[in-house]
Amino acid sequence: MMRKQNFKQQVINLTPFMGLLLLFAVFMVLGTIKDINVAYGMKTIVNQSIVVAIIATGAVFIYTLGSFDISLGASAAVSALTGGMAYNATGNLFVAFLVCIGLAVMISLFNSILASVFNLPVFVTTIAMLSVLNALVLVLIRLNGTGDEIAVPSAAVKPLDTIGFKLVVLIVYWCLCAFVFCFTKIGRKQKLLGGNPICAKLTGISDKKMAIIAFAMAGIGVGLGAFVSIVYAPTLTRNTASSVGMDVIIAIVFGGMPVSGGARSKIQSAVIGAFSMTFLSQIMTILNLNSGIGQMVKAAIFLLVVFVATFNQRNKMLPR
Amino acid sequence: MKRERQDKMENKVIVEVTDMTKMFGSTVALSEVSMVVRTGEILGLIGENGSGKSTVTSIIAGMQKANAGKMTYKGKDWEPVSMIDALEHGVGMIVQESGTVAGITVAENIFLGEMSGFKNKAGLIDRKAMNRKTEEILTNIGIDHIKGDMICGSLDFQDRKLIEIAKVMSKNPEVLVVDETTTALSQKGREIIYEIAKKMKNENRAVIFISHDLDEIMNVCDALTVLRDGKIIVTFSKDEFDEDLIKTSMIGRELKGDYYRSDYDGSYSDETVLEIVDGNLGNQLIHFNLSVHKGEILGVGGLSHCGMHTLGKVLFGATKLEQGKVLCEGREIKNEADAMKRKIGYVSKDRDVESLYLNASIKDNISVGGLDAFAVKNFLIFSGREKRYAQKQIEDLSIKCGSMEHYVSTLSGGNKQKVVFGKWIGRGSEILILDCPTRGVDIGVKQAMYQLMYKMKKEGKSIVIISEEMTELIGMVDRLVIMKNGMITGEFQRSSKLNETDIIQSMI
Numbered sequence: 001m002m003r004k005q006n007f008k009q010q011v012i013n014l015t016p017f018m019g020l021l022l023l024f025a026v027f028m029v030l031g032t033i034k035d036i037n038v039a040y041g042m043k044t045i046v047n048q049s050i051v052v053a054i055i056a057t058g059a060v061f062i063y064t065l066g067s068f069d070i071s072l073g074a075s076a077a078v079s080a081l082t083g084g085m086a087y088n089a090t091g092n093l094f095v096a097f098l099v100c101i102g103l104a105v106m107i108s109l110f111n112s113i114l115a116s117v118f119n120l121p122v123f124v125t126t127i128a129m130l131s132v133l134n135a136l137v138l139v140l141i142r143l144n145g146t147g148d149e150i151a152v153p154s155a156a157v158k159p160l161d162t163i164g165f166k167l168v169v170l171i172v173y174w175c176l177c178a179f180v181f182c183f184t185k186i187g188r189k190q191k192l193l194g195g196n197p198i199c200a201k202l203t204g205i206s207d208k209k210m211a212i213i214a215f216a217m218a219g220i221g222v223g224l225g226a227f228v229s230i231v232y233a234p235t236l237t238r239n240t241a242s243s244v245g246m247d248v249i250i251a252i253v254f255g256g257m258p259v260s261g262g263a264r265s266k267i268q269s270a271v272i273g274a275f276s277m278t279f280l281s282q283i284m285t286i287l288n289l290n291s292g293i294g295q296m297v298k299a300a301i302f303l304l305v306v307f308v309a310t311f312n313q314r315n316k317m318l319p320r
Numbered sequence: 321m322k323r324e325r326q327d328k329m330e331n332k333v334i335v336e337v338t339d340m341t342k343m344f345g346s347t348v349a350l351s352e353v354s355m356v357v358r359t360g361e362i363l364g365l366i367g368e369n370g371s372g373k374s375t376v377t378s379i380i381a382g383m384q385k386a387n388a389g390k391m392t393y394k395g396k397d398w399e400p401v402s403m404i405d406a407l408e409h410g411v412g413m414i415v416q417e418s419g420t421v422a423g424i425t426v427a428e429n430i431f432l433g434e435m436s437g438f439k440n441k442a443g444l445i446d447r448k449a450m451n452r453k454t455e456e457i458l459t460n461i462g463i464d465h466i467k468g469d470m471i472c473g474s475l476d477f478q479d480r481k482l483i484e485i486a487k488v489m490s491k492n493p494e495v496l497v498v499d500e501t502t503t504a505l506s507q508k509g510r511e512i513i514y515e516i517a518k519k520m521k522n523e524n525r526a527v528i529f530i531s532h533d534l535d536e537i538m539n540v541c542d543a544l545t546v547l548r549d550g551k552i553i554v555t556f557s558k559d560e561f562d563e564d565l566i567k568t569s570m571i572g573r574e575l576k577g578d579y580y581r582s583d584y585d586g587s588y589s590d591e592t593v594l595e596i597v598d599g600n601l602g603n604q605l606i607h608f609n610l611s612v613h614k615g616e617i618l619g620v621g622g623l624s625h626c627g628m629h630t631l632g633k634v635l636f637g638a639t640k641l642e643q644g645k646v647l648c649e650g651r652e653i654k655n656e657a658d659a660m661k662r663k664i665g666y667v668s669k670d671r672d673v674e675s676l677y678l679n680a681s682i683k684d685n686i687s688v689g690g691l692d693a694f695a696v697k698n699f700l701i702f703s704g705r706e707k708r709y710a711q712k713q714i715e716d717l718s719i720k721c722g723s724m725e726h727y728v729s730t731l732s733g734g735n736k737q738k739v740v741f742g743k744w745i746g747r748g749s750e751i752l753i754l755d756c757p758t759r760g761v762d763i764g765v766k767q768a769m770y771q772l773m774y775k776m777k778k779e780g781k782s783i784v785i786i787s788e789e790m791t792e793l794i795g796m797v798d799r800l801v802i803m804k805n806g807m808i809t810g811e812f813q814r815s816s817k818l819n820e821t822d823i824i825q826s827m828i
Contacts (some may be wrong), residue, residue: 183701185691192688195677202638202666202674203688203743204657263680 015308016256016272023279030286041282043163047232049278050166051076051225051241056248056255056270057170057177058221061214062122063252064181065207066194066261069111069126069215072222073245074133077238079104079226081140084150084236093156096230101223107133108219109212116208122215130245137238152234160231173224174271177217181267186213194261251277254305331358334526335380335398335411335495340389342375342550344730349375350386351550357495362517362527364541366534367570368762369734370720371547373530377497380528381413382406393495404433410494414501420480422473427454429472430487457490458482462512477670478509478624489516496520497528500733502536503759504669506624506788514540532762534563535791546570571764579767580795581774586814588616588798592649593782594635594664594751599644604630606806608644612751612782617773619797620786622827627806629669632755632786635659636666648751662751665689665744667737669756669786675740676728682739683710683724689743713742718768734765741769745776752776755786770796790820802826 027045031038055072062069083100087093111129115122144150181187193200193210201207229241248270255273258264280301284294335357342350350372357363357380365373379386382400391398393411400406403413420429427450431438438450451468458466463482472480481504488496498517502510517527517540531537537544538561546553546569553569556562594612599605604627612618612635620628633639635646637653646653648662659666668674677685687694687706694709695701710724717738721731728739737757744752754773758766773783773796787793793800802810802823810826812818 184699185695185701188684188688188691188701192677192680192684195679196673198674199677202636202656202668204655204660206657263677263684 012308013256013266016254016269016276016305019305020272020276020279023276023283027279027283027286030283034286036286045275045278045282046163046166048281049274050170051228051232052244052247052251052277053271053274054170054173054228055218055221055225055244056251056274057174057267058218059248059252060177060181060257060265060267060270061190061217063257063259064190064194064261064265065122065211065214066197067122067211068249069108069123069218070245070249071107071111071126071130071133072218072248073241073243074130074137075104075107075219075222076226076229076241076244077137077236078107078133078140079223080229080240081137081144081150081236083226083230084152084234085140085144087152087156087230088150091156093160096152097227100226100230101220104221104223104226105216105219108215108222112211112215115211122211137240141236141238148237150236152230152236154234157231157234165231166228169224169228170271173221174267177221178267180217186210190214191261191263191265194265195263247274247277250302254302256305259306331360333357334359334394336392337376337380338390338392340376340379340386340391342372342379342384342386348550350379350389352389353547353550353552355545355552355555357526357528359494359526360521360524361543362521362529362541364537364544365528365530365547366532366537366544366566367547367553368732368764369760370732371570371762372550373547374499375550376547377413377499377528377530378415380406380495381411381497383413383415407488407491407493410491411497412488412491412493412495413497413499414481414484414488415499419484420472422471424472425451425468426458426466426470426472426475426483427451427468429483430454430457430468430490432487454486457486461486461489461516476624476629478505481505482509482512485513485516493525495526495528497530499530500532500760502531502533503756509624510536532758532760532766533789534566534763538563538566548572567763570762578771580770580792584814584816586798588777589614589780594646594648594784596631596635596641596646597644599634599641599646601627601630601634601639601641601806603627604806605634605641605644608806608808610801610808612784614782615777615780616799617777617783617785617797619793619800620784620803621788621790621793621800621823622803622809624788626803626827628786628803629755631803632666632668632753632784635753635784636664638666660692660747663747663749664751664753665747665749666753667740667744667755667757669759671733671736671740671759675743676736678727678729680728681725682714682719682721682728682731683707685728685739686710686713686724686742686746690747693747709746710742713739713746717742717745717772733760734762737761737769738765741772745772749781751782751784753784753786756788757785758787758789758792790823794818794820794823804828 028038031041055076059069059072079100082103083096086099087096111125112122114125141150189205190210193205193207197207251273252270253259254276255269257266257269280298284297333356337353337355340350340353353376367373378384380391382403382405431450435445438446440446454468463486466479466482472483481501498513502513517529520527529537529541542558543555544561545555546566548570591614592611593614596608596610599608620631622628630639634641637646637655637659648664651662653659653662672678687710690709692698694705714721714724719738720735728736758769776783785793785797798814800812801808804827812823
């Protein structure tokens with residue numbers, strides 16, 4: 001019986017991953033039936049998922065604390081634009097890379113320090129930051145670009161605009177995050193702090209320190225995401241990364257991350273969620289479902305995933 | 321042994337449970353339990369942690385459903401869909417842990433979901449009327465220091481518990497379940513519950529009273545049902561109450577060895593390991609000085625609002641003093657991290673809120689205290705080392721669990737408390753501050769904890785026990801300080817002559 005329970009728990013834990021595999025299988029079958037270039041489709045899926053997957057992986061640290069940051073997309077946009085400006089000023093892609101990372105980390109840290117200083121929930125400061133960053137995007141484009149865009153020469157980024165490079169960025173960053181999340185005291189403290197902040201305080205865990213680390217990790221992801229955005233679409237406009245903020249939130253939950261954070265948080269949720277979402281969109285496109293029906297189907301699947309992911313937990317909360 | 325209670329006219333069966341079975345996964349919480357609750361009677365339920373007391377009553381009160389069996393209430397089939405449904409029909413329950421919403425007012429808690437009853441002509445909630453009604457309800461059960469417009473989260477554990485009692489009593493239930501509620505209360509709070517129970521009995525209503533305090537349950541109850549491993553073992557009537565017999569029935573064997581420590585040697589080292597120097601904090605601590613010595617079990621007693629619970633947090637660095645300082649071997653303790661570095665551990669009175677991560681595993685809850693101890697280079701966590709660390713605490717403290725990976729919330733109260741102990745003992749704490757350490761813990765676990773404390777004393781470790789249980793303090797401590805209004809009003813050394821009367825004089 002105990003083995004059966006553990007098996008059930010394992011199945012529930014694996015549900016998001018099995019969902020991803022199922023979506024992959026459906027995409028492959030439909031693609032073959034409809035005689036679509038599946039290899040090209042896969043390349044498109046990777047390109048569409050990768051920025052969200054990278055940023056969402058870092059954002060898992062924030063979500064684990066039971067908080068969330070809605071300014072991540074805007075932060076990525078500002079970092080990408082500034083990175084683009086840095087390249088145009090220096091002609092050095094590595095400088096652009098460093099500027100993307102540095103600025104994104106600084107914005108993230110500013111968020112967390114602001115929340116610490118004013119003792120506010122971090123998501124409150126990120127709401128304010130979202131407005132500031134959106135305004136900054138417009139200012140940067142107006143002052144430094146043509147008025148509508150900041151363009152990095154596509155020849156400069158072409159050598160990096162490969163699936164291999166983007167996957168390497170994602171894999172290296174994910175491994176770093178997974179290591180910190182699963183094999184260090186930092187990751188453990190983050191999970192416990194998200195699970196019960198009062199108990200965490202009484203176990204000597206500093207919420208401010210952990211928030212700063214979480215935002216720093218997320219900042220690195222935003223910076224990497226911004227750089228990959230430049231590589232993928234070197235003409236940067238006000239729409240660059242505009243939907244990333246919301247996509248990150250959906251991807252994390254879609255990937256099986258508990259919305260309340262805590263000990264059951266999973267670092268793999270971000271990548272699973274990001275790719276699942278894109279597969280789902282592609283399947284909708286193949287089936288010629290108009291965007292309205294597609295959105296409704298997505299919403300239904302989203303609710304189903306959250307329901308299944310939290311089902312076992314709800315059953316276990318009963319008193320004895 | 322099982323006694324058939326007489327079916328008097330005035331003691332009709334109001335609730336009957338027949339062959340009730342409840343499973344939690346593979347764990348059998350109740351196995352074909354049958355029992356009756358009668359009007360005009362206070363029925364006690366007693367048993368070790370995990371014996372099924374809370375399970376059977378929570379099913380009666382609509383909190384959860386049984387897997388098999390039948391219930392009747394007032395002679396009709398009884399299947400409440402929720403606690404609200406049960407309460408509306410006359411079965412109310414005051415649960416063991418906190419059941420109030422922190423961010424809203426006392427009145428909003430009491431009338432949660434029913435505020436529409438206070439709508440004025442404009443369709444708005446008349447808060448003044450709601451507050452007035454709340455205070456009327458509170459006064460009716462003898463509570464006059466809580467106001468309707470107070471924010472629940474600003475009140476202490478005891479007051480929040482009293483609000484729950486008021487909420488249930490506002491519905492005038494026919495059957496009231498009191499599930500280990502008194503362990504959270506001071507004597508005054510307990511008296512309120514006892515009065516309610518007596519009143520309900522006199523009005524020919526029924527009370528099911530769950531407690532681990534044998535003296536209390538023997539005083540309050542008219543009959544006593546003992547559960548063990550999810551089964552009814554025996555039901556005693558009042559004239560059959562016998563402490564030893566009840567204890568034996570509960571644990572299924574004779575309680576061997578000492579319960580409290582048996583010696584009256586209250587000696588300890590002169591070396592001061594922890595002290596508070598001229599501490600001031602509102603009306604909770606006033607020019608407060610106290611030293612804890614190496615190898616000492618120091619008891620702190622008093623009425624609930626005397627400041628003793630605050631003292632525990634101050635000693636651990638969790639609550640800052642307005643003036644004065646806390647020193648551990650000469651070094652100031654400014655926060656919890658400082659305290660942990662100095663090998664101080666703190667067990668909170670409010671276990672589920674302040675001491676446990678309920679959504680985390682047993683392993684996580686134990687190992688969080690020992691991250692410094694088993695992490696490689698004080699940074700890396702390897703699963704094997706962590707599991708061995710947690711397993712040692714599980715074995716040393718005999719924590720009953722199917723797997724260390726199970727959620728800690730699935731454990732009984734006593735085993736949860738053992739997990740909290742494991743968190744601090746495992747990391748080699750030299751000083752333990754224990755605030756009501758045996759609250760909601762059964763007699764067998766209590767004995768194990770008392771013996772553990774005594775063993776730690778013998779090893780030269782220091783323990784501060786903050787407790788509202790006089791017998792526990794008298795039975796265990798080398799030195800006892802009594803607090804009143806943030807000050808020490810009495811100090812007693814361990815002695816065979818020490819009695820509750822002397823101590824109470826210092827409290828009131």
